[in-house]
Amino acid sequence: xxxxxxTTVLLPAALALIMFGLGLTLTPxxxxxxxxxxxxxxxALACQVLLxxxxxxxxxxxxxxxxxxxxGMMLLAAxxxxxxxxxxxxxxxxxxxxxxxxTAVNSVLALFTLPLVVGFALEHFMAGGExxxxxxxxxxxxxxxLVPAALGMAVRHRAAGLAARADRPLKIMSIAVLVAMTxxxxxxxxxxxxxxxxxxxxxxxxxxxxSLGTGYGASRLxxxxxxxxIASAMEIGLHNVTLAITVALSVLGDATMAVPPAVYTLPMxxxxxxxxxxxxxxxxxxxxxxxxxxxxxxx
Numbered sequence: 001x002x003x004x005x006x007t008t009v010l011l012p013a014a015l016a017l018i019m020f021g022l023g024l025t026l027t028p029x030x031x032x033x034x035x036x037x038x039x040x041x042x043x044a045l046a047c048q049v050l051l052x053x054x055x056x057x058x059x060x061x062x063x064x065x066x067x068x069x070x071x072g073m074m075l076l077a078a079x080x081x082x083x084x085x086x087x088x089x090x091x092x093x094x095x096x097x098x099x100x101x102x103t104a105v106n107s108v109l110a111l112f113t114l115p116l117v118v119g120f121a122l123e124h125f126m127a128g129g130e131x132x133x134x135x136x137x138x139x140x141x142x143x144x145x146l147v148p149a150a151l152g153m154a155v156r157h158r159a160a161g162l163a164a165r166a167d168r169p170l171k172i173m174s175i176a177v178l179v180a181m182t183x184x185x186x187x188x189x190x191x192x193x194x195x196x197x198x199x200x201x202x203x204x205x206x207x208x209x210x211s212l213g214t215g216y217g218a219s220r221l222x223x224x225x226x227x228x229x230i231a232s233a234m235e236i237g238l239h240n241v242t243l244a245i246t247v248a249l250s251v252l253g254d255a256t257m258a259v260p261p262a263v264y265t266l267p268m269x270x271x272x273x274x275x276x277x278x279x280x281x282x283x284x285x286x287x288x289x290x291x292x293x294x295x296x297x298x299x
Contacts, residue, residue: 016148017177018087021170022096023152024163031097040095040224044102044232047218049109052236053077053117055210060125063203067125071252072260073203074121076244078114079261080106084269085238086149092276093283094230100149102235114247196259197266204260205267212237212275230279238272241265 056077060070086099156163215236219229241261248258 017170017173019083019100019148020152021167021173022086022090022100023149023154024156024167024170025090026097026100026149026153027156028153031101039222040098040219040228040232041101041105043219043222043224044098044215044235045106045109047214047232048081048102048106048236049113051214051218052211055214056207059203059207059210065200065203068254068256069200069260070125071118071121071254072244072248072257073200073207075114075118075248075252075257076204076239076241076261076264077207078110078117079239079241079244079247080110081235082238082240082242084272085234088238088272088276089231089234092230092234092279093227094234094279095227096231098228098231099235100146102231104146106235107240110243118247118252196263200260200263201267204264205271208237208264208267208271211239212271226283233275234272237275238268239264241268 053074056073060073065073081099081103083103085103086096088094089099090096152163212233216229216233219232220226224232239261241264244261245258248254248261
């Protein structure tokens, strides 16, 4: 797995397009509501920063991965939520404003938490090593999330009718571009990915399922509303694999450590899509339920 024009330019451009489309659906009131009710943010961040590295460490020990792959898994667990989480949250009926808030905040936290987690992994699995997270990469992630979304919100504020008409076409275009880019990168790296599936395919799939389940389950257990629980599930389940791969290649300088994040892309999108469909169906079932039924019976 190596950095290419597709992974360093085209894929971020595709994600920026997605964020612009999502910005067309948002207003400042969405973020003000989250600021008044920060519990969902704190719960999701606790799951992302504290719980997921522990879950990943337990899986790595259980599977007995070789040291470099183990470090790659821990790097994946420490990576913040990816911008694709915003798209899947939108498709699933989640609180996209919460997703954007979590992505931005967690990207800043990653400046401190990612070196700690990966430094521990290097020490534990490889008996030494230090890592420093490059500030520029965190700034790049934040800009990729906030700037296109802010532009979309500005367009909605200036031309609400245009934003409403553009929502569905942009949503379809975003999905098509993201799928095309993912398939293209996977095809380009098909030999390495196929060789790696046998080693880390099962563990990355399990970790993805546990990440999605942790985000939703912990939020609902602590009485977070369903739309925000869906957002948390997507934010925690869809890691920023592009950032993780970039750190593995350019900071750690090891292609083997980039393998788990690269392979994770396959189950991540598949499980996120299935989860989104399940959420939509349950939400529709709840909307069609008799008026006397519990409000969240179908969530």
